Amino acid sequence: MEKYDVIVVGGSAAGLTAAQTARRHYPDKQVLVIRKEEKVLIPCGIPYIFGSLESPLDDLIPDGVYEKMKIDLRIERVIDVDRKEKIIKTDKGSFGYDKLIIGTGSYPAMPPTPGHDKDGVYAIIKEIPYLTEMQKRLKSAKNVVVIGGGFIGIEISDEIKKSGVENVSVVEIEEHCLSQSYDDDFCVEMEEQLRSRGIVIYTGSKIVSIDGGEQVESVTLADGKKIVADIVILGIGAVANADLAKKIGLRIGLTGGIVVDRAMRTSDANIFACGDCAEKVSFFGGNSSALRLASIATLEARVAGANVFGIKRETPGTIGVWGTAVGNLALGTAGLTEKMAKAHGYKVISAVNESINRHPGKLSGAANVKIKLVFGANSGILLGGQVRGDASVGEIMNAISACVQNRMTAEQIAMFQSGTHPMITASPIAYGIVNAAEAAISKMVEAKDRS
Amino acid sequence: MEKYDVIVVGGSAAGLTAAQTARRHYPDKQVLVIRKEEKVLIPCGIPYIFGSLESPLDDLIPDGVYEKMKIDLRIERVIDVDRKEKIIKTDKGSFGYDKLIIGTGSYPAMPPTPGHDKDGVYAIIKEIPYLTEMQKRLKSAKNVVVIGGGFIGIEISDEIKKSGVENVSVVEIEEHCLSQSYDDDFCVEMEEQLRSRGIVIYTGSKIVSIDGGEQVESVTLADGKKIVADIVILGIGAVANADLAKKIGLRIGLTGGIVVDRAMRTSDANIFACGDCAEKVSFFGGNSSALRLASIATLEARVAGANVFGIKRETPGTIGVWGTAVGNLALGTAGLTEKMAKAHGYKVISAVNESINRHPGKLSGAANVKIKLVFGANSGILLGGQVRGDASVGEIMNAISACVQNRMTAEQIAMFQSGTHPMITASPIAYGIVNAAEAAISKMVEAKDRS
Numbered sequence: 082m083e084k085y086d087v088i089v090v091g092g093s094a095a096g097l098t099a100a101q102t103a104r105r106h107y108p109d110k111q112v113l114v115i116r117k118e119e120k121v122l123i124p125c126g127i128p129y130i131f132g133s134l135e136s137p138l139d140d141l142i143p144d145g146v147y148e149k150m151k152i153d154l155r156i157e158r159v160i161d162v163d164r165k166e167k168i169i170k171t172d173k174g175s176f177g178y179d180k181l182i183i184g185t186g187s188y189p190a191m192p193p194t195p196g197h198d199k200d201g202v203y204a205i206i207k208e209i210p211y212l213t214e215m216q217k218r219l220k221s222a223k224n225v226v227v228i229g230g231g232f233i234g235i236e237i238s239d240e241i242k243k244s245g246v247e248n249v250s251v252v253e254i255e256e257h258c259l260s261q262s263y264d265d266d267f268c269v270e271m272e273e274q275l276r277s278r279g280i281v282i283y284t285g286s287k288i289v290s291i292d293g294g295e296q297v298e299s300v301t302l303a304d305g306k307k308i309v310a311d312i313v314i315l316g317i318g319a320v321a322n323a324d325l326a327k328k329i330g331l332r333i334g335l336t337g338g339i340v341v342d343r344a345m346r347t348s349d350a351n352i353f354a355c356g357d358c359a360e361k362v363s364f365f366g367g368n369s370s371a372l373r374l375a376s377i378a379t380l381e382a383r384v385a386g387a388n389v390f391g392i393k394r395e396t397p398g399t400i401g402v403w404g405t406a407v408g409n410l411a412l413g414t415a416g417l418t419e420k421m422a423k424a425h426g427y428k429v430i431s432a433v434n435e436s437i438n439r440h441p442g443k444l445s446g447a448a449n450v451k452i453k454l455v456f457g458a459n460s461g462i463l464l465g466g467q468v469r470g471d472a473s474v475g476e477i478m479n480a481i482s483a484c485v486q487n488r489m490t491a492e493q494i495a496m497f498q499s500g501t502h503p504m505i506t507a508s509p510i511a512y513g514i515v516n517a518a519e520a521a522i523s524k525m526v527e528a529k530d531r532s
Numbered sequence: 533m534e535k536y537d538v539i540v541v542g543g544s545a546a547g548l549t550a551a552q553t554a555r556r557h558y559p560d561k562q563v564l565v566i567r568k569e570e571k572v573l574i575p576c577g578i579p580y581i582f583g584s585l586e587s588p589l590d591d592l593i594p595d596g597v598y599e600k601m602k603i604d605l606r607i608e609r610v611i612d613v614d615r616k617e618k619i620i621k622t623d624k625g626s627f628g629y630d631k632l633i634i635g636t637g638s639y640p641a642m643p644p645t646p647g648h649d650k651d652g653v654y655a656i657i658k659e660i661p662y663l664t665e666m667q668k669r670l671k672s673a674k675n676v677v678v679i680g681g682g683f684i685g686i687e688i689s690d691e692i693k694k695s696g697v698e699n700v701s702v703v704e705i706e707e708h709c710l711s712q713s714y715d716d717d718f719c720v721e722m723e724e725q726l727r728s729r730g731i732v733i734y735t736g737s738k739i740v741s742i743d744g745g746e747q748v749e750s751v752t753l754a755d756g757k758k759i760v761a762d763i764v765i766l767g768i769g770a771v772a773n774a775d776l777a778k779k780i781g782l783r784i785g786l787t788g789g790i791v792v793d794r795a796m797r798t799s800d801a802n803i804f805a806c807g808d809c810a811e812k813v814s815f816f817g818g819n820s821s822a823l824r825l826a827s828i829a830t831l832e833a834r835v836a837g838a839n840v841f842g843i844k845r846e847t848p849g850t851i852g853v854w855g856t857a858v859g860n861l862a863l864g865t866a867g868l869t870e871k872m873a874k875a876h877g878y879k880v881i882s883a884v885n886e887s888i889n890r891h892p893g894k895l896s897g898a899a900n901v902k903i904k905l906v907f908g909a910n911s912g913i914l915l916g917g918q919v920r921g922d923a924s925v926g927e928i929m930n931a932i933s934a935c936v937q938n939r940m941t942a943e944q945i946a947m948f949q950s951g952t953h954p955m956i957t958a959s960p961i962a963y964g965i966v967n968a969a970e971a972a973i974s975k976m977v978e979a980k981d982r983s
Contacts, residue, residue, distance in 0.1 A: 098961050105974040108981070126892050126954045133895060140892050142961065364949075376952050376960040383946055383970070394947060402951030411956050415949075438926075441577050441591050444584060446923065472897065475889075475956030476927030479965075482949050483934035495834055496845060498815075498866075498933050500853030501827050503577045505862050505926030509827040510549050510593070514930075519834070523556045530559070 084177035085113040087389055088169055090159050090325065092116030093124060093207070095184030095356025095378040097142065100152045102386025103182070106393070113153040115171060120144075122207050124375050128233060130212060131219060132240030137212045162329045164349055180351055180389040183326060183339065184382065187319035187357035187373055192228065196291030197315065204315040205233060218312060224248045226300050226310040228288055230258030232405040234316035235271065238280050239407045241314075250281040250308055252288055252300070259405070264418045264453065267467050274410045283308075319373045321358045334360035336371045343395035345385035353389060355381035364398035364485070365417055365425055365464060372401045402482040404475055409448075413478030416465025416485040419455045428458040430491075430528070432520035438473050440501070440508035450477065452513040454494070456521050458528075461490040466514070473506075480514060491525065494518035535628035536564040538840055539620055541610050541776065543567030544575060544658070546635030546807025546829040548593065551603045553837025554633070557844070564604040566622060571595075573658050575826050579684060581663060582670060583691030588663045613780045615800055631802055631840040634777060634790065635833065638770035638808035638824055643679065647742030648766070655766040656684055669763060675699045677751050677761040679739055681709030683856040685767035686722065689731050690858045692765075701732040701759055703739055703751070710856070715869045715904065718918050725861045734759075770824045772809045785811035787822045794846035796836035804840060806832035815849035815936070816868055816876055816915060823852045853933045855926055860899075864929030867916025867936040870906045879909040881942075881979070883971035889924050891952070891959035901928065903964040905945070907972050909979075912941040917965070924957075931965060942976065945969035 086107070089100045092114050100114045126140040134140055147154045157171035162181065169176045189204035191197060203215045219225070225246050227238045230253030242249040251258065257268035258275070272282055287303040291313055299307045321338035323331075332340040332348035338360035345353045356378030361370040377399050387393045404413040422429045432454060439447035450470035457464055466481035468474045484494055499512040507513055537558070540551045543565050551565045577591040585591055598605045608622035613632065620627045640655035642648060654666045670676070676697050678689045681704030693700040702709065708719035709726070723733055738754040742764055750758045772789035774782075783791040783799040789811035796804045807829030814821040828850050838844045855864040873880045883905060890898035901921030908915055917932035919925045935945055950963040958964055 094959075094961055101961075102970065105970055106977055108974075108978065123891050123954070123959060125952065125959075126895075129892075129895060129954055134892070139894050142959075374960075376950055376963075379960040379963070379966075380947065380949055383966070387946075394943065396947070400949045402949050404951055404953035404956050406953060406955040411953070413951060413953075413956075415951055440574050441580075441585070443590050444577075444580060472956045473923065473927055475951070475953060476924055476931055478951045479948075479957070480927055480931040480934050482951055483931050483938070486947075486949055487934070487938040487940070489938070492845065495838075496831065496847070496937075498831055498851040498853050498937055499827055500855055500864055500866055500926070500929045500933055501576065502855035502857060502862070502864075502926060503574070503580055504857040505855050505864075505923045506930070508545075508574060508576075508593075509825075509830040510545055510552075512827075512830070515830075515834070519553065519556055523559075526557060527559065 082175050082177055086110035086179045087112045087182065088176055088178040089114045089182040089184060091184035091186055092118065092121050093142070093184065093186055094375040095186065095382045097146070098379040098382035099182045099184055099355055099386040101146065101150055102383045103389055104150045104152055106387045107390055113155065113176065115155045115157050115159055115169065117156070117158045118208070119156055120209060122209065124207055127205055127207065127212065128236035128240050131216060131237060132243040136216065137209045159325060162325070164329060167351065180353070182385050182389065183352065183354040183358060184356045185322045185325055185358040188322050189315060190318040190320050192315065192317055194288055194291055196293070196297070199291055199293055199297040200295050201297035201311060202291060202313045202315065219244065219246065222246050222311045224309045225312045225314065226308050227251045227314045227316055229253065229316035229318070230282065230284065231261065231316060231318065232259065235259065235275060235407060236405060237314060237316060239275060239278060242278060242280055248281070250283065251275070252283045252286050252302065254287050256285050258282065258284065262414045262418065263412060263467055264420055267412055267469055270469055271407065271410065271412060274407050278408060319357060323358050326354065326358065335369050336360060344388045344392045345381055345396065353385040355385040362398045364400045367398055370399045372399055374403050376402060400482060400485055402478060404478055409471060411470060411472060411474040413468040413474040414465065415478050415482040417455060418465060418467060422455050422464045427464060429455050429464065430458045430521050430524050431455040432517050432524060434513045434517040434520055436507045436511035436513050436516065438470065438507050440503050444503055450474070450507065450513055452477065452517045454517040454521060456491050461492065461525070462488050463491070463494060477513070484514070491518045491521045495522060533626050533628055537561035537630045538563045538633065539627055539629040540565045540633040540635060542635035542637055543569065543572050544593070544635065544637055545826040546637065546833045548597070549830040549833035550633045550635055550806055550837040552597065552601055553834045554840055555601045555603055557838045558841055564606065564627065566606045566608050566610055566620065568607070568609045569659070570607055571660060573660065575658055578656055578658065578663065579687035579691050582667060582688060583694040587667065588660045610776060613776070615780060618802065631804070633836050633840065634803060634805040634809060635807045636773045636776055636809045639773050640766060641769040641771050643766065643768055645739055645742055647748070650742055650744055650748040651746050652748035652762060653742060653764045653766065670695065670697065673697050673762040675760045676763045676765065677759050678702045678765045678767055680704065680767035681733065681735065682712065682767060682769065683710065683854070686710065686726060686858060687856060688765060688767060690726060690729060693729060693731055699732070701734065702726070703734045703737050703753065705738050707736050709733065709735065713865050713869065714863060714918055715871055718863055718920055721920055722858065722861065722863060725858050729859060770808060774809050777805065777809065786820050787811060795839045795843045796832055796847065804836040806836040813849045815851045818849055821850045823850055825852070825854050827853060851933060851936050853929060855929055860922060862921060862923060862925040864919040864925040865916065866929050866933040868906060869916060869918060873906050873915045878915060880906050880915065881909045881972050881975050882906040883968050883975060885964045885968035885971055887958045887962035887964050887967065889921065889958050891954050895954055901925070901958065901964055903928065903968045905968040905972060907942050912943065912976070913939050914942070914945060928964070935965070942969045942972045946973060
């Protein structure tokens with residue numbers, strides 16, 4: 082039986098990153114990844130299979146890194162783990178391990194709605210044959226209903242519309258699409274963008290049944306309205322795939338994920354877990370967090386991979402940083418929105434800045450970028466930021482994430498040393514992150530003058 | 533005689549930002565800006581006047597903010613200051629002040645080269661009539677030589693070439709263009725980009741004379757080579773305009789700027805200075821810095837403006853963050869290059885990461901982005917970062933700047949919580965800042981194993 086120093090179960094964002102990190106930190110150790118998929122999909126790229134890309138095969142995580150980094154790879158199904166003997170059993174054989182990292186990911190959440198098992202109802206299952214069949218069915222579809230107006234829901238609806246489907250509707254149970262991650266004004270801008278691209282949106286709307294015979298024919302909303310549907314797509318979130326962990330008796334947490342400490346150790350000191358399959362705590366207050374994102378998975382994997390032979394890193398908890406884009410409109414968020422911060426019990430001061438991301442604004446490629454920063458009113462510390470604009474949103478949200486992660490105050494952000502250039506950023510006078518912080522400080526000054 | 537609580541001399545990046553900051557922090561105070569220009573040019577936009585824009589009038593800092601923020605504006609020339617009586621004298625009258633902020637900017641540096649005063653030799657003087665005339669002359673020029681391959685030199689040469697001038701040459705005294713701000717491999721990529729766009733580059737070349745009669749006809753290099761020139765443009769840097777400060781007896785520093793403390797106070801406690809006219813210290817070690825950038829000016833202005841009625845802020849010194857772009861190639865830098873860090877006396881560990889800024893890479897708009905991070909080998913602290921790529925470089929350099937400013941270690945950056953999205957960033961597995969930090973940590977691990 083082959084024996085490895087480190088075995089990683091799962092080859093997506095968490096598993097691959099954990100293996101790479103272990104390799105980097107322990108160059109002399111033998112590292113093996115066992116995954117069940119012949120080829121692995123880029124999870125966040127799945128919506129784009131249905132419009133911008135040709136097929137699921139255009140959306141793969143490249144495997145070249147395995148050879149390059151001397152990480153062994155087996156395509157096998159893990160059946161069981163003998164924790165006492167430290168042996169992994171797969172459908173094809175057994176491997177001894179010293180340290181084990183579990184990165185088994187998530188399943189799409191399924192609603193309790195009657196009819197969700199009808200033919201023509203799809204969830205976003207990260208498997209190539211499933212998505213290939215779904216893509217084929219969509220080519221002849223006329224009426225598609227997407228349940229859930231989160232980022233997967235809106236991205237997939239736009240891609241399907243772009244690909245030529247006549248009627249695409251999104252049904253969202255909350256007051257606004259994306260309301261878990263953005264304050265209302267940002268959500269409204271995205272809804273307007275979707276509507277302008279021909280997508281019908283129902284917000285504050287619950288689906289009570291998915292109707293039809295064997296094949297789906299329509300969905301019914303709580304207010305009685307029926308929407309015709311050849312295809313229904315479920316985009317209501319993800320739940321941890323902790324099947325293996327449960328089977329082998331690891332502790333499971335409140336949200337159904339594998340319980341881990343800040344070093345990503347499970348209840349077995351030789352087994353680590355990371356990514357969607359692991360329980361998460363928030364960066365803000367340390368409470369349980371249900372957020373599941375590939376970027377969080379890679380952070381946790383960098384912690385787990387570095388720690389297998391002695392703790393080097395501890396996660397400070399999940400900030401929650403991610404973007405979404407529809408056409409030329411992108412949104413980004415890092416940390417808490419104003420709504421979320423208040424729900425967390427913070428007293429907040431927030432401020433918004435809008436500026437053009439070229440200077441002068443007549444230069445080509447100029448777009449208006451809106452930045453909202455939310456500060457704790459008592460501490461002055463940045464709790465989160467939201468951005469609306471063009472593709473530059475991606476790295477602006479990362480600059481904001483760096484500020485959140487360092488728990489910078491408004492005063493410290495006002496002293497941010499930005500770099501600027503006419504062709505690629507806003508002017509230094511108008512630089513958004515700094516000016517939003519200064520606007521928040523103005524409010525703090527006013528509040529102090531008043532008291 | 534009118535009396536103001538705060539008078540700012542100068543209306544460019546430093547002056548305008550200082551006035552805005554004073555207004556925000558002291559809403560009840562009267563703030564006046566006195567500037568000599570009817571309209572103020574965006575300094576970094578000047579190269580684009582000669583190609584991408586139509587005229588200098590397309591490159592103006594908008595004046596709307598004065599009314600919006602209730603800042604008074606006078607277009608007058610400041611002649612003198614009576615520091616004892618606290619009175620400013622202009623060519624049109626006098627104003628009393630309580631606090632004074634000087635933001636008089638810089639002059640272009642002039643080389644000692646014989647012939648630099650010939651007709652047809654231009655410096656980048658930030659005045660509309662001057663630049664308008666220069667633009668007119670360039671329209672009929674066939675041979676332009678740009679002296680200095682810094683960012684202004686390369687940007688202006690590309691714009692002039694784009695506008696249709698047949699022969700454009702850049703002469704740079706150092707081994708590479710941009711070598712003050714980038715390590716050689718980055719400089720070489722920009723040189724290749726310039727050459728591919730038809731610009732002739734002479735590096736390691738000193739100009740010994742600018743030749744001709746009254747009108748410039750050619751330049752002569754140290755190796756004897758002559759380059760024909762109808763127009764010569766000097767882009768060799770900027771020197772502080774401290775004329776007023778000298779006249780009124782403020783202390784002047786090593787690089788010719790007004791001496792200020794970390795609160796931006798001059799040797800007169802009621803007078804502050806900021807921007808190109810002020811002396812600067814480096815964020816790294818606190819030594820004198822000759823770097824003059826609009827982004828530094830605005831940082832200093834946010835310090836000066838906030839401090840006029842009591843110290844609230846102190847600058848940690850100049851990081852030096854800026855970008856440049858030629859066609860679809862952009863470079864960004866924050867902090868020290870490897871070369872500079874070594875010259876500063878640091879033992880360094882650096883690492884490079886290249887990745888595609890979309891995922892999958894087949895999505896439209898994908899570009900390869902290279903990131904180099906330079907860490908102090910003893911401390912593990914980030915000293916600087918360089919980026920090469922498309923327009924996304926602008927905000928990536930700002931994310932790196934946030935890491936520098938917070939003196940983050942490689943380990944902390946490896947724990948960076950990036951936000952990602954297929955259409956606007958690299959994948960979370962490949963995210964550049966994080967992976968460059970991890971690559972540096974690998975080197976640190978290896979170095980430790982060896983010792």
